[in-house]
Amino acid sequence: MNYIKNMEQEKALFLANEVTVQAGQIVSKTLAQNPHVSITLFAFGKGEEISSHDSSGDAMVLVLEGTGQFTVDGSEYVLGVGESLIMPAKKPHAVFAKEAFKMLLTVVFPSAT
Structure with missing residues (x-):
């Protein structure tokens, strides 16, 4: 069983090449x-x-190509x-493409206790 999906296993690759910018759209590819x-x-x-929205988990972005603008709790x-950038859980955040760009988003959710 693969826990990371939609990508080839055991192959070196550039993450930025795994998703394509399309004018007028936001394209996403879920890996896990x-x-x-x-x-x-x-x-x-x-x-x-x-x-602007929030999440129950901490969200970390890594810009892979281009430039992105992120607003977290009023700070740009x-x-x-x-x-x-780490966007803390439960703080409102938004993303804007000042130019076409690509990013990897990882969100870590709290453990159920």
Whole structure:
């Protein structure tokens, strides 16, 4: 059983090549999803956005290509290739594509006790 899906196993690859930017769209590719973690690749067309929302888990983004603008609890961050940001659980956050960009999103959810 593979826990990470939608990608070839045991093959070196560039994550940025695993999702394609399409003008006027946000494209996503789920790599893992369970009660503990969610890992998703995203490609944003220029000007696309995910409006403000929150999550029950900590969300970490890693920009793979281009530049993205992230707003977390009212503070704005502009990230380029190789930069990461952690958006804490339960804090409102949003994403805007100042230009076309790609990112890896990892969300770690709290353990059920």
